[in-house]
Amino acid sequence: MxxxxxxxxxxxxxxxxxxxxxxxxxxxxxxxxxxxxxxxxxxxxxxxxxxxxxxxxxxxxxxxxxxxxxxxxxxxxxxxxxxxxxxxxxxxxxxxxxxxxxxxxxxxxxxxxxxxxxxxxxxxxxxxxxxxxxxxxxxxxxxxxxxxxxxxxxxxxxxxxxxxxxxxxxxxxxxxxxxxxxxxxFDRTGPVTLADVVRLHLRAHGPSSRQDVAWWAGVPLKAVEEGLAGLDVVEQDGPDGRAYVDLPDAPPPRDLPGVRLLPEFDAVLCGYDSKARDRFATSEHHRRLWNESNGMLLPPLLVDGRITGFWRAAGTARRRPLEITWFARTRRPRKAELDEPVAALESALGITVTEVALSREAT
Incomplete structure (x- = not known):
């Protein structure tokens, strides 16, 4: 299966x-x-x-x-x-x-x-x-x-x-x-091989198609195959007709309930081939987040393990407002769910969020 x-x-x-x-x-x-x-x-x-x-x-x-x-x-x-x-x-x-x-x-x-x-x-x-x-x-x-x-x-x-x-x-x-x-x-910590490159990707982002690894690493598919030849991997068919490989000692899957405020270029998108990021975002939502003309990404809103919107805390002031936008036909984040992610953002950036505005965007 x-x-x-x-x-x-x-x-x-x-x-x-x-x-x-x-x-x-x-x-x-x-x-x-x-x-x-x-x-x-x-x-x-x-x-x-x-x-x-x-x-x-x-x-x-x-x-x-x-x-x-x-x-x-x-x-x-x-x-x-x-x-x-x-x-x-x-x-x-x-x-x-x-x-x-x-x-x-x-x-x-x-x-x-x-x-x-x-x-x-x-x-x-x-x-x-x-x-x-x-x-x-x-x-x-x-x-x-x-x-x-x-x-x-x-x-x-x-x-x-x-x-x-x-x-x-x-x-x-x-x-x-x-x-x-x-x-x-940068003083390298030691010699590495293409197998190490593929291993790092799978350990952080797997399971992945060969195209995912090639896109993430910026290397040709031939180099991915060479790296895979040096690894013990398991392989299964994926939902898009591609084969997906993973390490045999991968951790068990998990759910992620609640709300997270992710950064621009987060790994849940940028760890994968730009043409196959459906595991976390629909194609429609991905087009809204990613500006192909300049390569910029809006900071994603992650709700129950899916990207369902974006957010902004514009400026460089230590005190600033936060705007959160969720896409139509996705679950609206509850205000009570925002306390922890807003506090996490404040702690990590060293800022104070002065107010939180929620709005829906039709897509």
């Missing part, structure tokens, strides 16, 4: 909403990684999963290097433990080397040499402008015809988007802000 979307959701919820293991680093380790190009997403995501975790605790974990943040898989920004970040860096190397070589019109060997040069240069914290200047100087010596490509489009991000650097706020302690970052070389 095959898996239904509900089966897949319950299995994923067991990994993304586990029992509380203790410290911030242990919590991040348990859920695998958080997509955090919106810097506050790490704070909101941890608060939604572990109500009561504080802004100060998360900040301290970043400051101590117990969790790290940088540009890795798919060129996006992720937060993870150093061990998981090492795996993400390997996925980035596999998925991005040839892409960057094509962008610049140089060989894969040259891009590897350039990345080593960037890592050597970033042994001290560097600004994006300093990294761009270093890349330009390297190209001027080794591939001057590529200078124009490095100055436009994705080439502008080459200096810090290859998985071997981590970033921190240049201003010091505002890890949840979108202020200017500085970048430093």
């Amino acid at each position: 095959g898996l239904s979307w509900d089966d897949l959701a319950a299995a994923s919820l067991a990994r993304q909403f586990p029992d509380d293991p203790g410290t911030v680093a242990e919590r991040v380790r348990a859920i695998g990684d958080l997509q955090t190009q919106t810097a506050r997403s790490a704070f909101i995501g941890l608060g939604a999963r572990f109500p009561g975790v504080t802004h100060a605790e998360i900040t301290a974990a970043y400051d101590a290097g117990e969790i790290v943040r940088g540009s890795t898989i798919r060129g996006t920004v992720h937060t993870a433990t150093p061990e998981a970040y090492t795996v993400l860096a390997e996925a980035t190397r596999v998925g991005q080397h040839q892409r960057w070589a094509r962008v610049l019109g140089i060989s894969d060997a040259q891009i590897a040499d350039l990345w080593v040069s960037i890592e050597d240069y970033a042994r001290e914290w560097r600004t994006p402008d300093e990294l761009r200047a270093h890349v330009d100087a390297w190209l001027a010596r080794h591939a001057p015809a590529s200078l124009d490509a490095a100055a436009a489009g994705p080439g502008r991000y080459l200096g810090f988007a290859h998985g071997a650097l981590v970033r921190r706020p240049a201003s010091g302690d505002r890890w949840e802000g979108q202020g200017k970052p500085v970048y430093g070389t």
Whole structure:
């Protein structure tokens, strides 16, 4: 008998909403990684999963290097433990080397040499402008015809988007802000393989199709197959005609009653192929949440383990209102259910919610 979307959701919820293991680093380790190009997403995501975790605790974990943040898989920004970040860096190397070589019109060997040069240069914290200047100087010596490509489009991000650097706020302690970052070389915790990449995904997000793993990691299906060949996995048919694989020691599925306020780019969506996210959201709701023109996602509202709306707490003030919108023909969140998720948001972001407004959106 095959898996239904509900089966897949319950299995994923067991990994993304586990029992509380203790410290911030242990919590991040348990859920695998958080997509955090919106810097506050790490704070909101941890608060939604572990109500009561504080802004100060998360900040301290970043400051101590117990969790790290940088540009890795798919060129996006992720937060993870150093061990998981090492795996993400390997996925980035596999998925991005040839892409960057094509962008610049140089060989894969040259891009590897350039990345080593960037890592050597970033042994001290560097600004994006300093990294761009270093890349330009390297190209001027080794591939001057590529200078124009490095100055436009994705080439502008080459200096810090290859998985071997981590970033921190240049201003010091505002890890949840979108202020200017500085970048430093990440010291990997050890060698990893493609099997480790697939294992990390399945442990955090499974069961998954091969397309899910490839999309999440930003690697070709051939690399996913190579990783699976090094793992002991179980396989079942899924509701969309794809085969779904999982680790044999996966935790039992769980329900998730109640309301959670999730961050932009949360794993319940971004852990999976963008064409097959039905385990948590209908296609109609997914289109409403995801702006394909700019790649931005509205922060999802999770009700009883399904995404049924979105929320906003706009601005950067320490005191701000909260607006929650639920989609028509979904369950309306009860006001009494909002006390815990609002308190979790306040604790994790270090803010005070001055009022809560509920509204329905027709879809």
